[in-house]
Amino acid sequence: MRRYLIQDVIGSGGMGAVYRARDMHFPNAVKLVAIKEMVSSTNDPKVNQMMIKNFEREANLLVTLSHPSITSIYDYFSIDQRAYLVIEYVYGKDLERILDRLTDFIPEDQVIKWAIQLCDVLDYLHSHEPEPIIFRDIKPSNIMINRQGNVVLIDFGIAKTFQIGQKGTIIGTEGYAPPEQYRGEATPSVDIYALGATLHHVLTRHDPTIEPPFTFEQRKISSFNPGVSRELVAVVEKALSYDASDRYTSAREMKEALIRVGHQTGLLSGIDALLNRTPGADLSLARAIDPSSDQLIKPVWTFRSEDEIRGSAVVLEQDVYIGAYDNNVYKINASDGRFVWKFPASGGIVSQPAVNNGTLFFGSEDGKVYAVRCSTGKEAWSFKTGGPVRCSPYLAEDHVFIGSDDCNLYALTQAGGRPSWKAETMAPIRSKPYVTDDRVVVANMNGELLCTDTAGFVKWRFSAKRSILCSLAIDDDGILYFGSLDATFYAVDAKTGWPMWRFRMDKGSVSSPVIDEKFVYFGSADGKVYCLNKSNGKQVWASTFSSQISGSPYINKTHLFVGDAQGLFYCLKKDSGEVEWSYQTGGPITSAPVSYNELLIFGSADKNLYALSI
Amino acid sequence: MVQKNNNTQKKQLDNSGEWNEGQDSDQDVISDPTICVAWAQALGHRYHHNEDSLFAYTATLQTEKGEQHFGCFCVADGMGGYENGELASAMAVEKMGEHVLRKIFIPMLVPNEVFGQEPILQVLENGMLEIHEGISQKIMDGGSTMTVAVLVGDHLSIAHVGDTRAYIIREGADIEQITEDQTLVQRLVTLGQMTEEEARNYPQRNVLYYALGRGDNVEPFLLSKKVTRQAYLLLCSDGLWEVVPAEDIQNIILAQREVNKITHALVSQAVNNGAMDNVTALVAKL
Numbered sequence: 001m002r003r004y005l006i007q008d009v010i011g012s013g014g015m016g017a018v019y020r021a022r023d024m025h026f027p028n029a030v031k032l033v034a035i036k037e038m039v040s041s042t043n044d045p046k047v048n049q050m051m052i053k054n055f056e057r058e059a060n061l062l063v064t065l066s067h068p069s070i071t072s073i074y075d076y077f078s079i080d081q082r083a084y085l086v087i088e089y090v091y092g093k094d095l096e097r098i099l100d101r102l103t104d105f106i107p108e109d110q111v112i113k114w115a116i117q118l119c120d121v122l123d124y125l126h127s128h129e130p131e132p133i134i135f136r137d138i139k140p141s142n143i144m145i146n147r148q149g150n151v152v153l154i155d156f157g158i159a160k161t162f163q164i165g166q167k168g169t170i171i172g173t174e175g176y177a178p179p180e181q182y183r184g185e186a187t188p189s190v191d192i193y194a195l196g197a198t199l200h201h202v203l204t205r206h207d208p209t210i211e212p213p214f215t216f217e218q219r220k221i222s223s224f225n226p227g228v229s230r231e232l233v234a235v236v237e238k239a240l241s242y243d244a245s246d247r248y249t250s251a252r253e254m255k256e257a258l259i260r261v262g263h264q265t266g267l268l269s270g271i272d273a274l275l276n277r278t279p280g281a282d283l284s285l286a287r288a289i290d291p292s293s294d295q296l297i298k299p300v301w302t303f304r305s306e307d308e309i310r311g312s313a314v315v316l317e318q319d320v321y322i323g324a325y326d327n328n329v330y331k332i333n334a335s336d337g338r339f340v341w342k343f344p345a346s347g348g349i350v351s352q353p354a355v356n357n358g359t360l361f362f363g364s365e366d367g368k369v370y371a372v373r374c375s376t377g378k379e380a381w382s383f384k385t386g387g388p389v390r391c392s393p394y395l396a397e398d399h400v401f402i403g404s405d406d407c408n409l410y411a412l413t414q415a416g417g418r419p420s421w422k423a424e425t426m427a428p429i430r431s432k433p434y435v436t437d438d439r440v441v442v443a444n445m446n447g448e449l450l451c452t453d454t455a456g457f458v459k460w461r462f463s464a465k466r467s468i469l470c471s472l473a474i475d476d477d478g479i480l481y482f483g484s485l486d487a488t489f490y491a492v493d494a495k496t497g498w499p500m501w502r503f504r505m506d507k508g509s510v511s512s513p514v515i516d517e518k519f520v521y522f523g524s525a526d527g528k529v530y531c532l533n534k535s536n537g538k539q540v541w542a543s544t545f546s547s548q549i550s551g552s553p554y555i556n557k558t559h560l561f562v563g564d565a566q567g568l569f570y571c572l573k574k575d576s577g578e579v580e581w582s583y584q585t586g587g588p589i590t591s592a593p594v595s596y597n598e599l600l601i602f603g604s605a606d607k608n609l610y611a612l613s614i
Numbered sequence: 615m616v617q618k619n620n621n622t623q624k625k626q627l628d629n630s631g632e633w634n635e636g637q638d639s640d641q642d643v644i645s646d647p648t649i650c651v652a653w654a655q656a657l658g659h660r661y662h663h664n665e666d667s668l669f670a671y672t673a674t675l676q677t678e679k680g681e682q683h684f685g686c687f688c689v690a691d692g693m694g695g696y697e698n699g700e701l702a703s704a705m706a707v708e709k710m711g712e713h714v715l716r717k718i719f720i721p722m723l724v725p726n727e728v729f730g731q732e733p734i735l736q737v738l739e740n741g742m743l744e745i746h747e748g749i750s751q752k753i754m755d756g757g758s759t760m761t762v763a764v765l766v767g768d769h770l771s772i773a774h775v776g777d778t779r780a781y782i783i784r785e786g787a788d789i790e791q792i793t794e795d796q797t798l799v800q801r802l803v804t805l806g807q808m809t810e811e812e813a814r815n816y817p818q819r820n821v822l823y824y825a826l827g828r829g830d831n832v833e834p835f836l837l838s839k840k841v842t843r844q845a846y847l848l849l850c851s852d853g854l855w856e857v858v859p860a861e862d863i864q865n866i867i868l869a870q871r872e873v874n875k876i877t878h879a880l881v882s883q884a885v886n887n888g889a890m891d892n893v894t895a896l897v898a899k900l
Contacts, residue, residue: 180807182798477769490733493766496766498734498766499733502733
C-alpha cells in the first residue's frame with residue numbers, strides 16, 4: 001500500500017470507491033493512477049466469494065485488452081476483505097458530468113466522432129477471441145472524454161464474455177438497457193442499444209433513466225433538438241429498435257453507417273481529421289444518395305389561373321373545381337388538367353367550394369354566396385351577405401351553412417338560396433362550420449366556438465383566446481378538433497362544449513386538422529406538423545420545417561401531404577413524420593391537397609394548380 | 615338549471631376494529647336514476663392495515679342542454695413504511711376529489727357558462743402533478759398509485775399513475791382495460807418482449823416507473839373516451855386484478871348486475887383466490 005498515495009476520492013458506490021492516487025514507484029515523476037476498491041460488507045461467504053470473483057474477472061478481462069478507448073490495467077491485489085484494481089488514470093470528465101453542466105447541445109460532428117469511437121471499441125470487444133466481450137452497461141457515466149477529446153470506456157465491472165445460448169443475470173442500467181437484457185440476454189446487440197440510448201441522451205439532453213422504460217420512439221430526437229441531421233437520427237433510431245433483429249447486426253456496421261452520416265451531412269472532413277481515417281468506400285455510398293432528388297418529381301399536369309390560388313379544390317367524378325383570387329371558379333379535367341369552364345364572380349375566391357346534386361356552392365370576396373351548375377358553369381342563384389365570404393360552405397339538411405365577414409352564420413336553402421335563418425356572432429366567420437342533424441357548430445375570429453340548434457338558438461359557447469380560422473374536424477365520438485391563433489390546439493365535446501384537452505404549440509395554427517384512426521394531424525405557424533393522440537392530446541411526433549405550415553394536411557394509407565409558406569409541398573411518413581420527398585412550388589401553399597385516383601391536386605400562391613402522382 | 619339529484623359520498627377507509635385479514639368488510643352504494651356506484655374493500659392476507667383509499671361522487675343536472683350526468687371516481691393504493699402508505703393514498707383521493715369538484719363540477723352549475731377554462735384532461739393531469747408534489751413534500755417515504763375517472767355527459771376522462779386500473783365492461787363485448795400499468799413488465803409486454811404469462815410470474819412485476827410522491831417526476835396516463843350507457847366502470851387496486859383474471863371479473867359483473875353485489879362478489883373472489891395485498895373494487899353503472 002505504500003506504493004500508492006491516495007489523493008482524492010473520484011467516485012463511490014455501494015461496493016466500494018474509486019480513488020485517484022500517485023504511484024510512488026516513480027518518485028521523480030507524477031504518475032497518477034485510478035484505484036478501484038471493492039469492499040465486501042456482507043458476512044455471507046458465498047456472496048463474498050461471488051463479488052471477489054467478479055472483481056477478479058474484471059481484472060483478468062482488462063489485462064488481455066489493448067485499445068485506445070480502454071484503460072490499461074497496472075495491478076491487482078487484495079487486503080483483508082478489500083480488493084483493489086490499479087488502472088490507468090484518465091485525465092478528463094465523464095460524459096454524464098459534461099451533459100449535466102452543458103447549457104446547449106453538443107455539436108453534431110463531435111457526437112458523431114464519439115459515436116464512431118464507441119462503435120470502434122465495441123467492435124473490438126465484440127470481436128474478442130475466443131469469446132466476444134459484452135460491455136452490458138454503456139451509459140454516459142461509464143464513458144470518459146479524455147483531454148484529447150477522445151472516448152475511453154471505464155468500469156468493466158459487469159462486462160462478460162458471450163456464449164451463444166447462455167443466459168446471464170439481469171444487469172445493466174434502466175433507461176439504457178434494452179428489453180431483452182431484462183430476460184437475462186447479453187449479446188453484442190445489447191451494447192448497440194445502450195449506445196443508441198446514450199447517443200439519444202447526448203443529442204436531446206434528456207436522461208432516459210427518468211423516463212418510462214423503452215419510450216425512445218415516443219421521444220423523437222427532432223422534437224428536443226431539431227438541429228440534428230435526419231441521417232444521424234436514423235442511425236440512432238435503428239440502434240434503438242425494440243427488436244434486436246432490427247438493430248445493426250454489429251458495432252462495425254453501425255460505425256460504417258455513422259461514417260456515411262459524416263459524408264451525407266458534410267461533417268466528414270472534420271471527422272476524418274479527428275479519426276485520421278480515410279473511409280474511401282463510403283464516398284460511393286454518399287454519392288448514391290442524390291441530394292437533388294426533389295427535382296426529379298414532375299407534376300402530371302399543372303393549370304395556371306390569373307391570380308393566387310389560396311383555397312382547396314373539390315373533386316366530383318372526373319373533374320376538379322377550384323376557386324382563385326382572379327375571381328374565377330374553374331372546372332378542370334382531373335386526369336389531364338384540361339380547362340372545361342370558368343365562372344366569374346365579382347371578387348376573389350379564397351375558400352373551398354362544396355358540391356351536391358350537380359351544383360357547386362362557394363363564397364367570394366364580393367360578399368356573395370354562389371350556386372353554380374356543375375355541368376354548364378351557369379349561375380343557379382346568389383345570395384348577398386354584408387361582408388366578404390371567406391368561409392367554406394358546409395352542406396347538410398338541404399341547406400348551405402356558411403359564415404361571412406359580416407359576423408353572421410347563414411343557413412341558405414340549397415334549392416333557391418333563401419335564408420332559413422342566420423345566427424349573429426360577434427366577429428367575422430372564416431372557419432367552415434360543422435353541422436349534425438340537431439346542431440350547428442361554428443367558430444369566429446374572436447376565438448369563439450358557438451353551438452346552436454338547427455333553428456339558430458345558442459346551446460353552448462366555448463372561447464379560445466384568439467381567432468379560429470381553420471375548419472373544424474370531428475370524430476366518431478363527437479369530439480371537435482381545431483387550432484387557434486392563441487397557439488393552442490383544442491379538443492371539445494360537441495355535445496356539451498366541454499374542452500377535453502388542449503395542446504400548446506409555439507405559435508398559432510390556421511391549418512385544418514385531419515383525423516385518421518387514433519390520431520389527429522395539423523400544421524402550425526411554428527413550422528411544425530404535429531401528430532397527436534386524439535384520446536389524450538399527447539404528441540406522437542412533430543416534424544419541424546424551415547417555414548410555417550400554412551396548408552392543411554391530406555392523409556392516405558401511409559403518408560401525409562402538406563404544403564408550407566415557402567411553397568414546398570412535402571410527403572411525410574404518417575407514422576413517424578419523416579420526410580420522404582418534397583416538391584418546390586413558386587408561392588406559399590395555404591390549402592389542403594385533394595386526391596383523384598393516384599393524383600394529389602393542390603394550389604399555390606404562384607397561381608398554379610398542381611397534380612402530382614402519389 | 616336545476617340540480618336534480620346530487621349524491622355525495624367520500625370514503626377513505628382505514629383500519630378499524632371489524633377489519634380482519636382477508637375479509638371483505640365494507641361496502642356501500644349510491645343510487646341514482648342513471649349512475650349507480652358501489653365499492654368494497656378487504657385487507658388481504660398479508661396486511662393488518664388498509665393502504666387503499668377511494669372517492670366517489672355523482673350528480674345528474676337538468677339543464678337547457680338536457681340531462682347531464684357527472685361522476686368522479688378515484689381509487690388509490692398507497693405505499694411506504696409506518697402509516698405513510700395510508701396517508702399518501704388518503705391524501706391522493708381527497709385532493710383529487712376536491713380538485714375535480716372545484717375545477718369541473720362547480721363550473722357546470724353556473725348557467726350559460728362560456729366554456730374556455732381548463733380542459734378536463736388538463737385538470738386531471740394538473741391535479742396529479744399537484745398531488746405528486748404534495749405527497750413528496752409532506753409524507754416522507756410515502757407514495758401512491760391512483761386512477762381517477764370523471765364522467766361528463768357521454769365522455770369518460772381518465773388519469774392514472776402506477777398500477778391501479780380502470781376497466782369497462784359491457785354486455786356482448788370483451789372486458790376492456792382502459793388504463794395501462796406504469797410498470798416495467800407492462801412496457802415489456804407492450805413491446806412484445808414478454809408474454810402476459812411471463813409477466814405474471816416475473817419477479818420484478820411490481821416495479822413501478824411512476825408513483826405519486828416518488829421520484830422526480832410523474833407523467834400521468836391520460837385518456838378520454840366516449841362510453842355507452844349501461845356500461846360498467848370498474849376501478850380497482852392490484853389486490854384485485856393480480857388474483858382475479860379479467861375474464862372472471864367480467865363474468866362476475868355480468869352475472870350479478872347490481873353494483874353492490876358486484877363489488878362484494880369481486881372482493882370475495884380476490885380473497886378466496888389468496889389476495890395478499892389490500893383489495894379495492896369500485897364499480898359504477900353508467
